[in-house]
Amino acid sequence: MVNFLVKIFFALSLSIIFSHNISANNLQLKGELTQGGIVVGFYENAKKVFLDKKNVAVSDRGYFFLGFSRKHKKTALLKIFDNNNNVYSQELHIKSRKYHTQRIDGLPKKKVQPGPKELKKIKADYKILKDALRKKAKINIFPEKFLMPVKGRISGVYGSQRILNGIKKNPHMGLDIAAPIGTPIQSTTPGKVLLAVNDLFYTGNTIIIDHGYELKSIYIHLDKIYVQENDLVKEGQEIGTVGMTGRATGPHLHWGIYWKNTKVDPNLLLLLK
Template sequence: MMLVAAAPALEIPLSGALSQGGAATGSAPKGTASLTLDGKSVPVAADGRFLIAFDRDAGPDARLVARLADGRTVERAIKVAPRDWRIERINAPLRPVKSSEAFLDLRRPELARIAAARGKVTDAAGWRQTFIWPRQGRISGLFGSQRIYQGQPGAYHGGVDVAGATGDPVVAPADGVVILAADKPFTLEGHLLMVDHGMGLNSAFLHLSRIDVKEGDHVSQGQVIGAIGATGRATGPHLHWGMKWNDARIDPMLVAGAMAAG
């Protein structure tokens, strides 16, 4: 009697930070026609590689589903590890900020430009790389930190701040395409530069003193793209580096790893 070896079970391997604010890359099973994370489409490259990430406030469970061309499905349950955020409790009420019509007249088109930039799809492949820090320096603000005012949460910090001096160069953390380069300072972000790394992943660099690239430029990892400043709403010169994957705000420190000493 001839024994027939059973076909190997299909899997969806992942590598990266499976946690709140984290990102991971993976390989879709051969023959995958579509991939979803919690019902939302995830693009898959020609070689089967893909990227997923989890918002700062992501729940504890997520599910990847690959639908194969032959009709089969392959699923992977993901446990999203919680994070301990730096929370400061303030014994005072949260005072809502009332924006003037003049401010809103300036702010609405800025928000529209940011949304339009994040909606752009480019051929960038930086998402495949090991990211580097755009600037070496003291971490002066952590992603996810938040103040609670008498039980009412304020907005959390959506990026990592790196202290520096005005004019210190900022480099591209990975290859990408410039999707926004503010020709004049935005009201809050100041000179704002945004770079798409592909697969829905993008970086935003705030408060720059200058921008050295223009929209549509392809930039390479390590290339100087601007300089630290204090433009917009900033109390002093520093780099604010924010990252998003689609609608999820993620922690650049988990993407770039610990900053090298020196």
């Protein structure tokens, strides 16, 4: 009799648990689940979304971004709560990537081995960038289309290990696009300008734009800047021109993409069209 009651209780418990689960068929993911990847997710009636226990911004229509670091572990846990607090969980399998090594010579010594004066400037610049990236603009429209910000030759890719003047440095965390000085640069998608600043030690003339839902873009080494902080920009709007300010051996745009504090591959963002 006791065993029978235990079985009945267990069966009822399972029915209660599973009645609060929501269907995997409602989940849509667009993009590559890979290291450095950026993915658009959709779950109708999604109220809250978490990736590896971190809160993810979700639109009223149920759209959200998921980003993965250069060396993300093999799995990630996605958890979604709907308007009725039903929950759906899924383990995402993250594909590993191999990255190339890129050697760049001919940089000024102080740009690779900075002295005390340069280190003071670098520290101040880092704070400027960090403070800008902490800001959040209130943007209600979820980005749906992404443009290459400038026409040119790809001269550097995301994730590559950089060897500068023979010295191993941090990996390259964006996309370099070589083009003549003065070539127009456009905003990849609509947003609000968080930073428009000149003469940073490494990045030179720099723009950061918030596109909402924890997605930001950065444009580095510019010659001219045509926008100001708090400006609202449209998709394809000209925001500046290609230059070689900061640490650069030739004219090019360094274009970077952030999801939260994670630097993701801009090339993979373009695949989300």
